[in-house]
Amino acid sequence: MWRHIAANTLTLLIVLVFLTGGAILYGQSQYNGPGPLAQAMCLKVDRGSNFSRVSRDLAAQGAISSAPIFRLGVDYGDKSGDLKAGSYLIEPGSSMAEIVDVVTRGGASTCGTEMVFRIGVTRQEVQLRELDPQTNRYVETAAYDPTAEDAPAEIAALFDNPADTRIRVAVAEGATSWQIVEGLKSVPVLTGDAEVPAEGTLAPDSYEVRKGDTVKSVLDRMVAAQERILAEAWEGRDADIPLDSPEEALILASIIEKETGVAAERGQVASVFVNRLRRGMRLQTDPTVIYGITKGQGVLGRGLRQSELRRATPYNTYVIPALPPTPIANPGRAAIEAAVNPDSSRFLFFVADGTGGHAFAETLEQHNRNVAEWRKIEAERANQ
Template sequence: MWRHIASNALTFLLLAMFLLGGVILWGKGQYQAAGPLTDAICVEVPRGTNFDRVSASLVDQGAVTSGPILRIGADYAEKTDLLKAGSFLVEPGASMEQIVDVVTRGGASTCGTEVVYRVGVNRVSVQVRELDPATSAFVERAEFDQGVDETPEIYTDVKAKADTRFRVAVAEGVTSWQVTEALRGIDLLEGEVPEVPAEGALAPDSYEVRPGDDRAAILARMEAAQEVLVAAAWEGRDDNLPVSTPEELLILASIIEKETGVPEERRQVASVFVNRLNQGMRLQTDPTVIYGITKGEGVLGRGLRQSELRGATPWNTYVIEGLPPTPIANPGRASLEAAARPDSTEFVFFVADGTGGHAFATTLDEHNRNVARWREIEARQPAQEN
């Protein structure tokens, strides 16, 4: 009898183990299978929340079919305690396993609201935008000029949210003073800036920042990035350039940056300045004259006067020979590369052509004809605007 009971118990145990194994395999399959989402969504993970609340939210949004399976899978993977606060993009068809990885991986939020402080040559603007998960494109919700316009309420609201991301986007051609003043005006940053970094020392780029970040530390990040760019451009430079140090290359790149906003002609502009330097001609470029007047502190806001073109400053390349003593702005990677590897041309002149670019010339007669055409375009512009 006891043998019979033991045999039945063993059979029942084996059956239970078999069924449990099947359930585990089924659950694992559900955890790793493609999920029900047909469109991407943003999943917000509030600070201090737990997997119970996150799984319930995911079920409500139709991202997962079973909250318990999600929680068991996260616990089995030892990720239950790794939940990160933020707002995260979940792609269509994401499995529970992939979703758990997204909300526990860490790093910056990949979804939700973003505040971008744009440091431009003429203005510093603040843009509040939100990622549309359906298109993976940002939708602008507000934009205003820092220190000029009234601060919109939405900026105050999103700045206080834990999952909002912040970036400082520095445009090519801004001066170190402009960047420093912009950082001083960003209210979520902290710390004093003892002095403005050297002109040209900051890499134009987009930098992620966090509330409470130190302003001087952000500037140090920009300086370190520019050192890398300058070193790479110097290492890859052409032979026989009329510059003898990385600093001179940086100065030349800054002039190129200020002379053209057309990416395709940077190397042509660079060739003009290289040809002039090689031939002992003065560079005669207006942006250097402007820098001699403003020292990079703000925008001139008007045309140059003849007296200023003739006035002697260390940066007036209508007066001095060769390069000015310092850069006149912070050049980006493309201008550094153009200075290091200019086009091979015989151009020694250029003037605006009315399209945003320039007309290049090898002789003074050709240049004078280009200038005459530009004067005609200038003369027509007021009539077109009225």
């Protein structure tokens, strides 16, 4: 009888082992395998939340097949204390393991509400946007010009308590250092003041900020980024360019940035100025003259006068036979790379062509024909 009991006990233990092993394998396959989510979703994790709440939310939205298995996987991976507040884009078919990685990795929110402070060359704008998980595109829900109007209620409510809203400062290529500082000072979530950095030393880009960050800390990040970009570009420069230093490259890049907003033209515009420098010709570019008048503090708002084109100033490239003494704006990476690696051409002139781009010419005769064509386009537009 004892032998029979022992045999049955052994059999039961073997069955339990197999069942336990099968359950473990099943749990692992559910945790690591593709999940049931059919369409992308935005998962919001509130501050003070926990994985029990998150698992229930995921299960309710059809993102995971089992809340208990999800929580067991979190505990087994020793990540129960790593949950980060934020809004996270969960892709279709994401496994439980992938979701846990997303919500414990931290960093910027990848979906939900985003507030963008845009600092442009001619204007500023604040946008409130919401990511549509299905299209992975942001949809604008509110916007305003902080220099001309009060913030809409839905945006103003976030200034004091941005919660998990992602906040970005987006700086346009070609903005001056004064414009950038003034723009940052109008961002309510930033604190403090700062001196205006040297022209050209700020990298135009998108910078994530948090409530309580200082204006100076954001500027410091921009300066560090521009230093890296300039150093990398100078290291890979064309050895034949007539530029003696990274600082001269930055000056030329700022002129290129102000002369064209067409990406495909930057190399050609750069080639015109490089060819002129090689021949000792004056650069004759209006943006430098304008900077000499405004000092980068706003836009001129009118055309240049003949007296201004004739007046001798350090920035009047119709008079000085060289680069101006400093950059005239903050150029982006593409303009810097064009300055140090321009297209190979024989172009010496360019003028607007009426399409937003420019007509290039090798000779003054060709250029005069292009100018006449542009004057004709201007006259036709004036009569419309």
